[in-house]
Amino acid sequence: MKPIPFSPPRIDEKTIEAVTAVLRSGWITTGPQTRAFENDIQQYCNSGPVLCLNSWTNAVEMVLYWFGIGPGDEVIVPAYTYAATANVVVHLGAKPVMVDCAPDSAHMDIEKVAAAMTERTKAIMPVDVGGLPVDYDAYMELAKSYTQRFEWKPNSKPQEKFGRPLVVSDAAHSFGSLYKGKRVGNQTDVAGFSFHAVKNLTTAEGGAIALNFQNEIISEKIRQEIYVKSLHGQSKDAISKMQPGNWRYDIVEAGYKCNMTDIHAAIGRVELERFQESLDRRKEICEIYNRILSTNKNCIVPTFKTDWSDSNYHLYMLRVNKFTEDQRDAVIRKVAEQGISLNVHFQPLPLFTFYKSEGYDIHDFPNAFNFYKNEISLPVYYDLSNEDAERVANAILKAIQEV
Ligand SMILES: Cc1ncc(COP(=O)(O)O)c(C=O)c1O
Numbered sequence: 001m002k003p004i005p006f007s008p009p010r011i012d013e014k015t016i017e018a019v020t021a022v023l024r025s026g027w028i029t030t031g032p033q034t035r036a037f038e039n040d041i042q043q044y045c046n047s048g049p050v051l052c053l054n055s056w057t058n059a060v061e062m063v064l065y066w067f068g069i070g071p072g073d074e075v076i077v078p079a080y081t082y083a084a085t086a087n088v089v090v091h092l093g094a095k096p097v098m099v100d101c102a103p104d105s106a107h108m109d110i111e112k113v114a115a116a117m118t119e120r121t122k123a124i125m126p127v128d129v130g131g132l133p134v135d136y137d138a139y140m141e142l143a144k145s146y147t148q149r150f151e152w153k154p155n156s157k158p159q160e161k162f163g164r165p166l167v168v169s170d171a172a173h174s175f176g177s178l179y180k181g182k183r184v185g186n187q188t189d190v191a192g193f194s195f196h197a198v199k200n201l202t203t204a205e206g207g208a209i210a211l212n213f214q215n216e217i218i219s220e221k222i223r224q225e226i227y228v229k230s231l232h233g234q235s236k237d238a239i240s241k242m243q244p245g246n247w248r249y250d251i252v253e254a255g256y257k258c259n260m261t262d263i264h265a266a267i268g269r270v271e272l273e274r275f276q277e278s279l280d281r282r283k284e285i286c287e288i289y290n291r292i293l294s295t296n297k298n299c300i301v302p303t304f305k306t307d308w309s310d311s312n313y314h315l316y317m318l319r320v321n322k323f324t325e326d327q328r329d330a331v332i333r334k335v336a337e338q339g340i341s342l343n344v345h346f347q348p349l350p351l352f353t354f355y356k357s358e359g360y361d362i363h364d365f366p367n368a369f370n371f372y373k374n375e376i377s378l379p380v381y382y383d384l385s386n387e388d389a390e391r392v393a394n395a396i397l398k399a400i401q402e403v
Pocket of ligand 1: 054055172
């Protein structure tokens with residue numbers, strides 16, 4: 001039987017032509033394509049200035065680094081997320097303070113977020129799991145009311161200016177989703193997108209941050225500051241350094257190296273041009289899954305819409321009522337025998353060796369564990385045919401019955 005992968009990228013002649021054009025252009029690293037892609041994203045999201053880097057991970061780490069987060073600081077993250085959300089905090093020597101999900105939800109319980117805040121909280125990073133936006137306004141309110149509860153103790157210039165914790169939404173999954181009818185990207189201080197190969201919009205590897213500080217001028221200045229940090233603290237970017245006679249530069253700090261190349265940006269620009277078509281197709285596939293799977297009363301189909309949000313159908317996160325972890329794993333194995341790749345989003349972070357060794361205990365996160373134990377993510381991608389989507393759903397129904 002034909003294998004069905006989990007989430008291959010949409011690559012066709014248009015993508016190949018765009019990449020080839022960059023390869024032939026004589027300029028392949030960060031340059032005009034990356035700049036244009038940043039402007040395209042800013043327009044699409046109606047956000048503040050955008051900086052594209054080589055991953056969500058590095059882009060968000062650069063923001064936290066710019067904000068001066070380090071040892072002694074705390075950043076609130078969900079227990080139910082991909083490791084990147086917490087790892088960037090660890091890289092900077094700060095402490096990820098993990099919060100459990102709300103009951104039967106993949107999102108953090110906001111009351112528990114409020115309870116987890118301390119005088120050391122420097123940022124809050126809610127995650128739009130599967131593409132469904134969290135309630136950004138509630139997070140912004142929480143951060144803005146920080147000084148009513150705690151004394152703000154800045155230890156960097158940006159922290160002095162800002163006067164409260166930063167809200168960085170982990171929108172790795174939610175590019176193109178809607179919050180209160182508007183595209184995700186401008187509702188929090190910073191929104192971080194991932195363009196990794198499995199994402200709705202890909203650049204193979206890549207990520208972006210949309211900066212929504214006080215106003216466009218301030219945000220652009222901060223974008224420049226972060227860009228310098230992402231390029232070895234170099235005072236000139238590669239393209240201006242290459243202009244005749246313009247070779248001399250300074251290193252103003254020991255920065256990182258995580259810029260996006262024009263080759264990657266060119267892929268992203270093709271993706272963005274036809275993004276609505278990709279989103280519409282994802283929705284159709286998810287509707288096929290809903291139709292077939294909801295015939296079994298134990299299938300809990302995913303939430304794609306809330307009072308405040310509309311998902312971009314990034315993940316189809318099925319849950320099977322009353323299933324244990326072993327039963328869920330057995331379903332995935334049975335379906336794999338037919339060449340169909342399923343996935344699980346997410347293994348809560350306290351289940352991992354590293355976070356266990358840091359003292360995080362899954363028993364403190366019962367709702368995250370309950371969400372994880374019976375969750376199965378189904379293939380959703382542009383080139384998946386209706387017949388193949390039906391084959392996936394029917395194979396899962398059969399496996400559930402057998403288990
Ligand atoms: C929720 C979440 N945050 C962050 C990331 C990291 O993205 P990237 O691979 O672009 O660094 C991912 C990647 O899958 C993710 O799922």
